Amino acid sequence: MNNDKLKFVVDSRCFDGRCVTTMSDGIHGDYHHETLEELRDREKNPYLIAVSGNTVRKMIRIHLQSLCGPFSEITEERYFDYMDVLPPIRHTRNFFFLGEPYHADIYRFCFRAGGRYFTGLRSVTTPRKELERQMDNHYRNITFKGDILKEKPMVISDHARHASIIIVPYLFLDINGEKKFICNLMRGTDESSGRDVRLETAKILRSLRRHHFLYFSGYEGNDDMDKFLGEVIKKEKAHPAGKRQLPPISREPGVRVFYRNGQGNRRAVLLPDLRQGAVPAPVVRPERHQKGKS
Numbered sequence: 001m002n003n004d005k006l007k008f009v010v011d012s013r014c015f016d017g018r019c020v021t022t023m024s025d026g027i028h029g030d031y032h033h034e035t036l037e038e039l040r041d042r043e044k045n046p047y048l049i050a051v052s053g054n055t056v057r058k059m060i061r062i063h064l065q066s067l068c069g070p071f072s073e074i075t076e077e078r079y080f081d082y083m084d085v086l087p088p089i090r091h092t093r094n095f096f097f098l099g100e101p102y103h104a105d106i107y108r109f110c111f112r113a114g115g116r117y118f119t120g121l122r123s124v125t126t127p128r129k130e131l132e133r134q135m136d137n138h139y140r141n142i143t144f145k146g147d148i149l150k151e152k153p154m155v156i157s158d159h160a161r162h163a164s165i166i167i168v169p170y171l172f173l174d175i176n177g178e179k180k181f182i183c184n185l186m187r188g189t190d191e192s193s194g195r196d197v198r199l200e201t202a203k204i205l206r207s208l209r210r211h212h213f214l215y216f217s218g219y220e221g222n223d224d225m226d227k228f229l230g231e232v233i234k235k236e237k238a239h240p241a242g243k244r245q246l247p248p249i250s251r252e253p254g255v256r257v258f259y260r261n262g263q264g265n266r267r268a269v270l271l272p273d274l275r276q277g278a279v280p281a282p283v284v285r286p287e288r289h290q291k292g293k294s
Contacts, residue, residue: 007050009039010059017063017103023050060104064123067106071120071138074110079117082110089124095131097124113139146172146213148205149179163188170201172213182208182216 005026008019020043021029029039040048051059083091086099095111102108102121109122113135122131151169158164168185185201207216215225 006053008053008056009036009048009050010056011045012047012049015059015063017060019056020048026050064104064106067103067121068123069120071111071118071134073142074117074119076117079110079112079119082108082119095135097122111135114143140175141214142212144175144212145209146174146180148172148182170205172208174213 003024005024007023007026009021009023009029010019021031021039023036024030028035032039032042034042036048036050040046082088082098083096088096089099089107090097094113095109098108098110100107101124105123105125106121107124108119109131110117110119111131112118116139118135118138122134149171151171154167154169156165156167166187170182170185171179172182174180183201183204185197187197204216211225217225217228
């Protein structure tokens with residue numbers, strides 16, 4: 001029997017697949033018979049909200065999708081440890097699911113390709129053709145080596161300042177042989193003035209190669225996207241004020257991912273879709289946080 005009044009109380013800032021409580025009458029909690037305001041006071045969390053069943057199902061679906069991140073490489077020993085710890089599910093010659101759920105229908109998925117071993121979280125109900133497509137795409141991505149191209153320099157003159165800027169576009173050839181823009185090296189006409197920008201461009205190109213031409217980071221200390229996002233989540237959980245409102249973290253290309261460090265600086269990483277689209281990829285630099293701006 002459907003209950004149109006049923007509500008689910010969740011944290012509006014960070015949904016991790018769990019609800020604080022339910023409200024069968026839409027007003028009072030089912031366990032302590034508290035109103036939403038009373039629950040906020042007891043939990044010391046003003047961000048709790050009551051949502052409908054349709055909304056919470058959508059939130060759960062998005063959360064489960066977010067768990068299925070990129071595959072990561074593991075050792076051969078770890079691969080067979082996963083296989084032996086419990087009887088595997090959907091075991092084939094080249095892949096299997098660990099015999100224990102991670103969350104709901106999300107299980108650890110392991111596969112091998114080209115003599116290398118990989119793992120990631122996936123729905124155990126994912127069709128075999130879709131799994132094979134993801135495995136093939138991942139292996140093709142991590143073994144891809146693009147050719148870096150440097151286009152003919154362009155000179156832009158600033159007559160008011162009696163100065164000129166030299167712009168050198170950098171591109172690479174994608175897996176289909178098409179040119180994809182990376183960044184522009186910009187310097188003055190004085191050869192010595194371009195040393196810093198050349199070093200910055202070199203860092204970008206090294207990062208791009210290191211990540212198989214999928215993305216680059218402007219920070220060598222946070223060059224790995226998975227480690228970077230892991231640090232963001234760790235900082236958010238460890239903050240003395242508790243969970244904070246963070247900008248949405250997205251692995252989609254072309255999205256800037258921000259976080260603030262202890263000094264109030266705002267950091268950014270650009271994840272351009274360099275293979276599928278022509279999203280410009282400018283050099284990403286630290287941005288000083290200004291009061292009144294998020």
